Amino acid sequence: MTDLDRTIHEPARLRIVTILSGVDVADFNFLLETLGLTKGNLSSHIDRLERAGYVEVTKSFKGKMPHTEFRLTSDGREALAAYWDSLDAIRALRDNTGSEQ
Amino acid sequence: MSQSSEPRDDPRQIAKWAERYARSRTIPFLVQWVFILLIVVVLGALSQGALTAWRHEQAGVQWACVVAIAVVTLGLLWFSVARWGQQQIWRISQWVYGKEGYAAYRGAGAAAGAAKRMRWVPAAAALLALYHLVGAVLAGLHMLPMKLLLPFSAPCMILFLGVMIVSQRLGFWAWLWPVLYGLHAVLLAAGAPLPFVERWEFVHIIVAVFGWGALSMVVGHLYSRYALRRLKKLARSGLSETGADAPGPGPEPGGDGA
Numbered sequence: 001m002t003d004l005d006r007t008i009h010e011p012a013r014l015r016i017v018t019i020l021s022g023v024d025v026a027d028f029n030f031l032l033e034t035l036g037l038t039k040g041n042l043s044s045h046i047d048r049l050e051r052a053g054y055v056e057v058t059k060s061f062k063g064k065m066p067h068t069e070f071r072l073t074s075d076g077r078e079a080l081a082a083y084w085d086s087l088d089a090i091r092a093l094r095d096n097t098g099s100e101q
Numbered sequence: 102m103s104q105s106s107e108p109r110d111d112p113r114q115i116a117k118w119a120e121r122y123a124r125s126r127t128i129p130f131l132v133q134w135v136f137i138l139l140i141v142v143v144l145g146a147l148s149q150g151a152l153t154a155w156r157h158e159q160a161g162v163q164w165a166c167v168v169a170i171a172v173v174t175l176g177l178l179w180f181s182v183a184r185w186g187q188q189q190i191w192r193i194s195q196w197v198y199g200k201e202g203y204a205a206y207r208g209a210g211a212a213a214g215a216a217k218r219m220r221w222v223p224a225a226a227a228l229l230a231l232y233h234l235v236g237a238v239l240a241g242l243h244m245l246p247m248k249l250l251l252p253f254s255a256p257c258m259i260l261f262l263g264v265m266i267v268s269q270r271l272g273f274w275a276w277l278w279p280v281l282y283g284l285h286a287v288l289l290a291a292g293a294p295l296p297f298v299e300r301w302e303f304v305h306i307i308v309a310v311f312g313w314g315a316l317s318m319v320v321g322h323l324y325s326r327y328a329l330r331r332l333k334k335l336a337r338s339g340l341s342e343t344g345a346d347a348p349g350p351g352p353e354p355g356g357d358g359a
Contacts, residue, residue, distance in 0.1 A: 015336050018112055023204045028203025034119075034329075036337045042210030062191060069203075084113065 005091075007052045008044045012037060013045050017054060017080050020072040046070065048097040054079055118332035123206035124272035125325035127318040129194045134318065138311055140177045144170060201329065207270060221272060222268075225261060232257045247302040251309050255286035258310075274321035281313040 008014050020026060032042055049055040054076030058069045063084055072080070152165035166191045180186035195203075239245035245253060262279040265271075288295060289305055297304040 015115060018115040019119045019204075019332075019336060022116035024207045026119075026123075026204040027113040027202050029200060030204045031185070033201050034333055034336050036333070062195075063188065064270060 004086050005079055005083050007054065010045070012041065013049055014083075015094060016042075016049060016070075017025060017076055018043055020055065020070060021077060021080055025069050026049055027070070031070065048052045049076070052076075052079075106202045110142060112335070115332065115335045117334060117342050119204065120206050121272065122325055122328035122332055124270065125206040125321045125328055126198075126204070127321035129190050131315070131322070132190050132193045132197075134311075134315060136180065137177070141311075143173055146303050147173065172289065187303070213294060222265070225264070229257060229261050248305070250303070252286045252290040253264045254306060254309070255283055261299045272321055272324065274317050274324055277317035277320055278313050281316070282309050284312070285309050 008017055012035065016031060017035060019031065029043070031037075031046075032039060035042065037045070046057065047056060050057050052075075054073055056071050056073050059070075060067050061072070131308070146172045147166045151163050154160075154163035154166060176318070233254060236245060236250055239253075240247050240250050259279040259282055260280070262275075266279070268274040285305065286309070296306075
């Protein structure tokens with residue numbers, strides 16, 4: 001049986017890395033608004049992804065306002081691709097088992 | 102990732118809509134566009150003033166207009182390259198986009214090569230400007246009919262726009278501009294019954310440069326609204342029932358909360 005990456009498998013984190021896989025860079029407010037999470041939740045999910053080496057966090061200032069940007073690392077991109085492959089393999093296995101029964 | 106045969110509710114669609122949204126954020130372009138348009142209007146008025154003063158032999162007014170043209174042109178160049186100009190565009194864009202945040206698409210692995218790739222842009226823009234200056238001089242000397250200024254401009258402009266669209270990986274909306282530009286030029290060259298004749302023929306080049314450009318950006322902006330709506334719907338579906346809203350640590354005070 002194919003193992004799924006538990007870091008990515010969590011629904012909110014899966015959505016974060018999937019969004020980041022479609023863009024070059026996104027900021028905190030974009031992820032917050034798009035996902036509809038609380039600031040605390042988003043921060044904790046990002047923290048987990050950053051610790052896993054999947055997301056790169058860049059903090060800066062735009063004028064006097066702090067601005068935080070995120071981009072998917074190459075490790076994150078590979079992990080997401082592997083995740084989809086694993087998920088497809090599980091689905092295929094499930095479909096084959098279902099048709100045999 | 103194989104994404105060709107995904108159903109419409111597949112989470113992988115989130116990446117597609119995020120990309121479509123990021124490639125269609127046109128407000129920064131529109132802000133620059135309005136600024137350039139204002140500068141062109143000012144330059145046009147000053148040029149007209151200088152010409153009128155020259156005809157009436159008012160040397161003082163004529164030189165004042167020439168100096169003002171030089172100052173405005175330098176101001177435009179400064180705004181285009183200065184950090185302050187970029188900050189103003191960012192501030193206005195953020196104000197227009199409200200709280201939806203920022204996302205950008207430059208293509209996979211583009212960040213490293215982007216600066217290197219874009220070095221040729223000022224050179225290409227200078228060549229484009231020179232080509233159009235030649236066209237304007239020819240039109241001024243009555244060696245090129247004003248009506249044919251747009252067909253004269255079209256091959257060079259369409260090539261430039263096409264290269265810019267591909268290199269900057271802009272969305273489909275951006276192609277509207279060269280397509281409409283080319284169509285307008287062909288209709289004009291073919292003698293189609295278009296408005297703006299005789300002394301108003303110069304309006305065609307203005308419509309092609311500013312009108313079709315602005316139209317394509319407005320279409321891009323409207324598409325970005327649609328893409329964002331689709332993205333939000335997909336990204337938020339199923340989150341609340343899956344425990345994603347489990348309590349986490351509180352946000353940092355102030356700023357973006359990250």
